[in-house]
Amino acid sequence: MSDSGKLAAFLRARRRITHVEDVGLPPMGGRRRTPGLRREEVAMLAGISIDYYARLEQGRERNPSGQVVTAIARALGLDRQTTAHLLELARPTAERAGPPAAEDEVDGNVLRLLSHWHHAPAYVVNHRLDVLAGNRAADALYEGLWHRDNLLRLALLDPAARDFYVDWERDTRMKVAHLRSAAGTTAEDPRLADLIRELSEASEDFRRMWDMHEVRRRTREKVRFRRPEVGVVHTTMEVLSVDGSFGQKIVVFQGEPGSVSERALASLARRGAGKPTVWPRPPDRPRPGIRPPASGPAPPEAP
Structure with a gap:
């Protein structure tokens, strides 16, 4: 998926799970056809045009500014970690670091x-x-x-x-x-x-x-x-x-x-004292017809 596609998918998903009460808007009368916020509500809260926000959700706007992305994060009520993720999505792939060849070598x-x-x-x-x-x-x-x-x-x-x-x-x-x-x-x-x-x-x-x-x-x-x-x-x-x-x-x-x-x-x-000091051993894979043993009942944890 392209950078703009990832950004668009994220915005659509987060808008649909954000409710008006979550962002301080008064409840709207009547039943909504779809859950979550409407595009125009996100655009209003972020201070951007509905058309511009629609282009972001459709993947047609590829280079939103950090200021715009931060405003949208605030409109959706995102926490710091999720806001940082959204800002990363808005960056071109070429600016991100990819995994080096030796990424899986443990010192x-x-x-x-x-x-x-x-x-x-x-x-x-x-x-x-x-x-x-x-x-x-x-x-x-x-x-x-x-x-x-x-x-x-x-x-x-x-x-x-x-x-x-x-x-x-x-x-x-x-x-x-x-x-x-x-x-x-x-x-x-x-x-x-x-x-x-x-x-x-x-x-x-x-x-x-x-x-x-x-x-x-x-x-x-x-x-x-x-x-x-x-x-x-x-x-x-x-x-x-x-x-x-x-x-x-x-x-x-x-x-x-x-x-x-x-x-x-x-x-x-x-x-496990007699086993090798560290993993990994060969990756475990299911064996046809064999299921793990069922676990027994769990005693309560002592205070």
Whole structure:
């Protein structure tokens, strides 16, 4: 899709999910034929002509100024992160940085750091959410799941993921929003395009979430996992940038000190003590006729 096409699709999607009450307009009488704001309402709030805004949504206006884009973001009530994404979409692809050839090489110092976290599951991902490396604790936490080479393939294509991620809908939407951000703010990446095409063809849930045009960078979050051996594990996810790399992030999960979940993570990590120090092993793929084991009931988390 062209730059103007991406911008147009984003504007249409965000307008349709923004309601008059969200931007301080009085409710209109009668039932609207379509949800969300009308074009003329966005144009009025942004202080631009209806014709100009219509050309943006139709992909016929290719070079809106930063001032205009910021005004539209304000009219749609976008937060800072989504506004930054919109500004990136308005930039020509030639001005964006594309992934270098060595984007998936993980520095040896980072690998050593991961291996020193014995009870905290941690792995390195790139902007496509490919898992480039992980420690033993992460290997034990994700044991038995398929598609562990990519977090979105795992969440959307492995049926067991809906049980593994206790808050599957929220967690998966967050991952899709991250991918949407990566797709809109970097130069053309054939592997990213292939991943989006693969997920679009294979998953109705991905198509639904992708069409929301939500944008979110992964940062600190509460994440709950369910393992048959230990039940529900409550963690805090931290996402750390790897300086000097193209979009690489360290993702690490920790349980509350002294909690049942911290002890559960330590128990899982001990199960993987005899395995290789880090991922990746060959990408896991489904085997015909074989399904993951069902998880057992989850005990309540201790306070």
